[in-house]
Amino acid sequence: MKSQQDTIYANVANNITDFQFDQRVAGVFNDMIRRSVPGYAQIINTIGDFANRFVTPQSNIYDLGSSLGSATLSIRRQIEGRECHIYAIDNSQSMIDRCTENLAAYVSDIKVNLLCADIREVEIQNASMVVLNFTLQFLPIQDRNALIKRVYDGMLPGGILIISEKLFFEDNQIQQLLDEQHLDFKRANGYSELEISQKRSALENVMRPDSLNVHQQRITESGFSHFSIWFQCFNFASMVAIK
Ligand SMILES: C[S@@+](CC[C@H](N)C(=O)[O-])C[C@H]1O[C@@H](n2cnc3c(N)ncnc32)[C@H](O)[C@@H]1O
Numbered sequence: 001m002k003s004q005q006d007t008i009y010a011n012v013a014n015n016i017t018d019f020q021f022d023q024r025v026a027g028v029f030n031d032m033i034r035r036s037v038p039g040y041a042q043i044i045n046t047i048g049d050f051a052n053r054f055v056t057p058q059s060n061i062y063d064l065g066s067s068l069g070s071a072t073l074s075i076r077r078q079i080e081g082r083e084c085h086i087y088a089i090d091n092s093q094s095m096i097d098r099c100t101e102n103l104a105a106y107v108s109d110i111k112v113n114l115l116c117a118d119i120r121e122v123e124i125q126n127a128s129m130v131v132l133n134f135t136l137q138f139l140p141i142q143d144r145n146a147l148i149k150r151v152y153d154g155m156l157p158g159g160i161l162i163i164s165e166k167l168f169f170e171d172n173q174i175q176q177l178l179d180e181q182h183l184d185f186k187r188a189n190g191y192s193e194l195e196i197s198q199k200r201s202a203l204e205n206v207m208r209p210d211s212l213n214v215h216q217q218r219i220t221e222s223g224f225s226h227f228s229i230w231f232q233c234f235n236f237a238s239m240v241a242i243k
Pocket residue numbers: 021033064065066067068069070071089090091092095117118119120132133134135138139
C-alpha cells in the first residue's frame with residue numbers, strides 16, 4: 001500500500017481546524033496511523049486471524065470506518081472460498097477512492113462492497129464478523145450505544161465484534177503515564193513536538209475516547225455474551241465481544 005509521509009502538522013498553522021479524514025489525510029493515512037497507534041500492524045494481522053476462526057460460509061462481514069481497507073484486506077486474505085460478502089463502509093469519499101485502488105491491487109474471489117455512507121445509517125444483517133478499528137471514538141458519544149445495539153441485532157449467534165480504540169483512564173496518574181508513553185512512541189517515530197501538539201488540538205473536538213468500563217458496559221447492555229480486551233499497548237486497546 002503506497003503512502004506519502006505524514007507532514008500535515010509539521011509547519012506552524014495560524015489556526016488549527018478540526019481533524020477531518022479529507023484528501024490530505026487519506027493521502028498519508030497509512031504512514032500516519034502506523035506512526036501514531038502502537039500495535040496497529042499487529043491488530044490488523046490479528047483481525048485476519050479472528051476472521052479465519054469466526055467467519056462462517058455465506059455470511060456478511062462489516063468493516064465500519066474502513067479507511068484505506070487494511071482490516072478488509074487482512075480479513076479477505078483469510079476467508080477465500082467461504083462465499084462471504086464484505087461490506088467496507090466509510091463516509092470519507094477520499095478514503096473510499098484510495099481504498100478502491102488498494103483492493104483492486106489483489107485478486108480475490110470474495111466480493112467487497114465499498115460504500116461511502118454513514119455507519120449509523122447502514123443496515124447490518126447476517127454478520128459473522130463486525131470490525132470497528134479506531135472508528136467508534138470518532139462518533140458523537142450519544143450515538144455509540146445505538147450503533148453497538150444495531151450491530152448486535154445484525155449479528156449471527158457466535159459472531160465476533162472487534163472494537164479497537166484509544167482508551168481514557170479514570171485514574172489520573174495512569175492517564176498521564178500512558179499518555180506520556182504514547183507521546184514518546186510518536187516522538188520515537190519522528191513526530192516533532194509541534195506536530196504532536198498541533199494534531200492534539202485538531203483532534204480535541206472530534207475524537208473522544210471512552211474508558212474500558214464504558215466500553216464493557218455498552219457491550220454487555222447490548223446483549224453480547226462474552227467480552228474481553230485482547231490487546232493493549234499504553235492507551236490503545238483492542239476489544240473482542242462474542243454474541
Ligand atoms: C481512524 S480511521 C479507521 C482506521 C481503519 N479502520 C483501519 O483499520 O485502518 C476512522 C475512519 O472512520 C471514518 N468515519 C468516522 N465517522 C464515520 C461515520 N459516521 N460513518 C462512516 N465512517 C466514519 C473516517 O472517515 C475514517 O476513515
